[in-house]
Amino acid sequence: MEPxxxxxxxxxxxxxxxxxxxxxxxxxxxxxxxxxxxxRISTPMLESTELFRRxxxxxxxxxxxxxxxxxxQGGESLSLRPEATAPVIRAYLERSLFxxxxxxxxxxxxxxxRRERPQAGRFRQFHQLGAEVIGTRDTFIDAxxxxxxxxxxxxxxxxxxxxxxxxxxxxxxxPSYVRMLSGFLEGISQALCEECRRRSRENPMRVFxxxxxxxxxxxxxxxxxxxQLCPECRVHFQEVVDHLETxxxxxxxxxxxxxxxxxxxxxxxxxxxxxxxxxxTVSAGGRYDGLAEQLGGPETPGVGFSLGIERLxxxxxxxxxxxxxxxxxxxxxxxxxxxxxxxxxDILVALREAGxxxxxxxxxxxxxxxxxxxxxxxxxxxLIVGKDELERGEITIRDLDRSSQVEVxxxxxxxxxxxxxxxxxEDV
Ligand code: ATP
Ligand code: MG
Numbered sequence: 133m134e135p136x137x138x139x140x141x142x143x144x145x146x147x148x149x150x151x152x153x154x155x156x157x158x159x160x161x162x163x164x165x166x167x168x169x170x171x172r173i174s175t176p177m178l179e180s181t182e183l184f185r186r187x188x189x190x191x192x193x194x195x196x197x198x199x200x201x202x203x204x205q206g207g208e209s210l211s212l213r214p215e216a217t218a219p220v221i222r223a224y225l226e227r228s229l230f231x232x233x234x235x236x237x238x239x240x241x242x243x244x245x246r247r248e249r250p251q252a253g254r255f256r257q258f259h260q261l262g263a264e265v266i267g268t269r270d271t272f273i274d275a276x277x278x279x280x281x282x283x284x285x286x287x288x289x290x291x292x293x294x295x296x297x298x299x300x301x302x303x304x305x306x307p308s309y310v311r312m313l314s315g316f317l318e319g320i321s322q323a324l325c326e327e328c329r330r331r332s333r334e335n336p337m338r339v340f341x342x343x344x345x346x347x348x349x350x351x352x353x354x355x356x357x358x359x360q361l362c363p364e365c366r367v368h369f370q371e372v373v374d375h376l377e378t379x380x381x382x383x384x385x386x387x388x389x390x391x392x393x394x395x396x397x398x399x400x401x402x403x404x405x406x407x408x409x410x411x412x413t414v415s416a417g418g419r420y421d422g423l424a425e426q427l428g429g430p431e432t433p434g435v436g437f438s439l440g441i442e443r444l445x446x447x448x449x450x451x452x453x454x455x456x457x458x459x460x461x462x463x464x465x466x467x468x469x470x471x472x473x474x475x476x477x478d479i480l481v482a483l484r485e486a487g488x489x490x491x492x493x494x495x496x497x498x499x500x501x502x503x504x505x506x507x508x509x510x511x512x513x514x515l516i517v518g519k520d521e522l523e524r525g526e527i528t529i530r531d532l533d534r535s536s537q538v539e540v541x542x543x544x545x546x547x548x549x550x551x552x553x554x555x556x557x558e559d560v
Contacts, residue, residue, distance in 0.1 A: 140256070141250060141256065142247075142248070142250035142255050142256025142257065143255065143256055143257040144255070148458070149456075149458045150445065152456065152458050152459060153445060153448075153456045154259070154441055154445070156455075156456040157261075157288075157441065157444065157445075157456070158241050158261060158441075160284065160287060160288070161239075161241075161261050161280075161284055161439075162239070162241075164280055164283050164284055164287070165239045165263055165280065168237070168276065168280070169237050170237040170238060170239040170263050171237065171238060171239070172238075172239055172240070173220060173223060173238040173239065173240050174240060174242065175213070175216060175219040175220060175222070175223050175240065176213075176219070177212060177213055177242070177243065177245075178210045178211070178212060178213070179210070179211060179213055179218075179219055179222070180208070180209065180210060180211075181199070181201050181209040181210060181211040182209070183218050183219065183222055183427070184199060184211055184213075184214060184218055186218075186426055186427055187217070187218030187221065187222070187395065187423060187426060187427055188214070188215065188218060188395070189335070189395065190334075191331065191334040191335035191338055192335075192338065192341075193338075193341060194214045194215070194246060197247070198214060198246040198247050198248055199211045199212070199214055199245075199246070199247070200212040200245050200247060212245035213244055213245065214244055214245060214246045215244055215260070215438065216240050216242070216244065216260060216262055216438070217262070217264060217395075217420065217423070217434075217436055217438070218395075218423070218427070220238055220240060220264050220266075220436075221264070221266065221423050221424050221427055221429070221432075221434065222427060224236060224238075224266050224424070224429075224432075225424060225427060225428070225429040229266070230266075230267060230432070234266070234267030234268065235265050235266060235267040235268040235270075235273065236264075236265070236266040236267055237263070237264075237265050238263065238264050238265075238266070239261070239262065239263040239264075240260075240261070240262055240263075241259070241260070241261040241262075241441075242259065242260070243257050243258070243259050244257070244258055244259070244260050245257050246258075251409075251411070252408075252409055252411060252446070253408060253409065253411030253412075253440075253442065253443050253446055254411050255442060258440060258441070258442050259440070259441035259442060260438045260439060260440060260441065261438070261439045261441060262417070262436060262437055262438035262439060263277060263280060263436055263437060264434055264435070264436035265277060265434065265435050265436065266424075266432060266433075266434045267432060267433065267434070268433060269368075269419075269421065269433045271368060271371035271372045271375055272375050273435055274372045274375070274398070274399045274419060274435050275372055275375030275376045275378075275379055275381070276375075276379075277417060277435050277436060277437050278295065278297070278372075278376060278381060278383075278399075278401050278417075278437065279376070279379045279381050280437065281403050281414075281415035281437060281439055282295065282381045282403070284439075285403070285414075288444075288448060288453060288455050289451075289453050289455055290405075290447060290448065290451060290453065291451065292405065292406040292407070292451065293403055293404060293405045293406070293414070293447070294383075294384060294403070294404050294405075295381060295382065295383040295384070295401060295402075295403050296383070296384050296385075296386045296389050296401065296402050296403075296404060297372070297373070297376070297383050297384070297385055297386070297389070297399070297400070297401045298357070298358045298369075298385060298386050298387055298388070298389035298390070298399075298400050298401070299357070299358055299361055299365055299366075299368065299369035299372075299398050299399060299400065300337075300357050300358075300389075300390055300391065300396050300397065300398065300400050300418070301357055301360065301361050301362065301365050301397070301398070302362065302364070302365050302397050302398060302421070303397075303422070304362045304364070304365070305360060305361050305362035305365055306357070308360070309355065309357050309360040310336055310337060312355050312360065313336045313337065313339075313354060313355055314332065314336050316353075316354050316355055317332040317336055317339065317354075318332070320350045320351075323346060323347070323349075323350035324339070324346075324347050324350060325342065325344050325346065325347050327342065327344075328342050328344070328347050337357070337390050339351060339354075340388065340389075340390045341390075343410060351388075354388070356387035356388045357387065357388070357390060358385065358386070358387025358388065358389070359387045365398060368398050368399075369398065369399070372398075372399050373385070383401075389401075389402065391416065391417075391418050395420040395422055395423040395426060396418045396419065396420050397418075397419050397420060397421040397422055398418070398419040398421065399418045399419040399435060400417075400418035400419075401416065401417060401418060401437075402415070402416040403415040403416065405443075405447045405450070407450045407451075408443065408446055408447060408450060411443060411446075413440075413443070414439060414440055414443045414444050414447055415437055415438065415439035415440070415444075416437065416438060417435070417436050417437030417438055418435065418436075419433070419434070419435040420434050420435070420436070421433040421434065458510065459489075460489075460510040460511070460512060461489050461490065461491055461506075461509045461510060461511045461512070462488050462489045462490060462511070462512050462513060462549070462553055463483055463488055463489070463490040463491075463511060463512070463513045463514070463515055463549060464490070464491055464492065464502070464505065464506035464509060464511035464513070464514045464515070465479050465480045465483070465490060465491070465492040465514075465515045465517065466492070466493065466499060466502040466503065466506065466514050466515065466516050466517065467492075467493065467499075467502070467517050468499050468516055468517060468518040468519060469498070469499065469519075470519040471517050471518065471519050471522065475517055475522060476492055476493075476517050477492070479515060479517060479527070479545075480492045482545075482546070483515075483546070483549070486546045488546070488549055488550070488553075491509060491511075493505060499516075502514075506532065507532065511532060512531070512532060512533055512552075512553065512557065513529055513530065513531055513532065513549060513552060513553070514529075514530045514532060515527055515528070515529055515530075515545070515549075516528040516529075516530060521539065522542075525541055525542050525543075526539050526540065526541055526542065527539070527540060527541075527542055527545055529545075529548060529549065529552065531552060531557075533557030534557060
């Protein structure tokens with residue numbers, strides 16, 4: 133039957149086991165972040181449109197064509213958040229987090245929304261995990277922020293990825309670079325797409341965002357920001373690179389790497405994976421020392437990363453990795469023919485009260501299909517509640533992993549189950 137309603141284009145449901153993988157992934161990442169002093173922050177999915185216009189930049193792809201923007205009943209322009217850095221800085225300023233001491237190390241996870249053309253690894257609602265450190269220019273923190281994705285990838289067993297780093301300079305060195313780039317772009321404008329010609333006029337560095345092959349080729353010979361840094365930015369970058377080496381994080385310097393958002397200064401980075409088509413950047417970020425001021429706050433340095441959860445799942449799949457064991461049910465309580473349903477439910481409730489994960493049949497199944505259901509649920513043990521046994525005060529426990537079976541007294545049921553679960557499913 134054709135479903136009447138479908139999830140909107142570019143969105144999808146996370147159903148198990150993917151939903152559980154996401155949870156396990158977030159738990160692994162949270163652990164890495166927490167052990168480095170990061171605290172969780174959660175901002176609204178809606179923000180004023182102006183926050184993103186100011187905080188991401190008028191000439192960016194996100195602001196010009198990817199935001200879900202609407203006017204609410206009160207006439208206020210709101211947008212679904214396309215990213216979380218501007219919201220986190222907004223919260224930092226609004227809630228005076230600086231009063232809690234600096235630096236502030238924050239992390240977040242949740243859905244983001246961009247109206248892009250849906251394709252593998254590119255969705256209209258997707259999920260990001262990210263962190264921001266606000267209030268310090270210390271170059272170790274740049275390296276720490278970069279290393280978090282690397283630690284996570286290694287912990288998950290991922291290989292075949294590359295970290296690319298660069299510096300995009302500062303208010304001192306960027307203007308002269310942008311002039312140089314503009315001159316270059318004028319000379320090759322014939323080879324550029326319509327969009328890039330517009331970018332050339334409005335915000336030349338955005339041309340490096342273009343995914344068009346022809347534009348990319350034409351830009352091969354473009355001057356690179358990483359080669360035009362002022363002395364201070366060169367030192368900053370060198371220190372970041374040195375710290376990465378100390379942290380044992382492998383990287384390649386690409387002097388042409390720029391980031392899609394306007395507020396970046398100095399450090400920029402991307403983790404690219406092999407075999408993920410064009411959507412191969414799984415994690416990316418950088419320093420944004422101008423953002424807080426841009427949002428009306430005092431001069432406040434910041435650095436962060438953002439990692440795409442769906443792309444991370446695709447990378448795991450592409451590398452044949454499944455590091456998460458789905459949660460298993462410990463016990464399925466099956467009623468044999470002739471047994472009162474209330475006896476089955478009493479046992480089920482007793483198990484749950486004892487803290488044992490347990491479920492039972494709610495479809496009036498025969499014993500055989502109850503066994504199948506137990507199997508589907510990945511149950512380790514099946515309790516078979518039989519009429520005669522119950523009258524004797526006994527119950528049968530079948531171990532599905534070991535294919536063995538014992539009879540125990542009702543009073544000894546919970547301890548026996550605990551013992552069997554603790555002993556594991558491997559034969560000794
Ligand atoms: P891309 O160049 O692939 O469009 P981006 O530069 O727009 O990425 P960021 O804004 O840096 O991406 O977001 C950080 C991460 O979020 C990306 O590296 C990616 O993993 C993920 N991401 C961004 N846009 C999408 C999307 N539409 N669908 C799924 N994941 C996304
Ligand atoms: Mg993008």
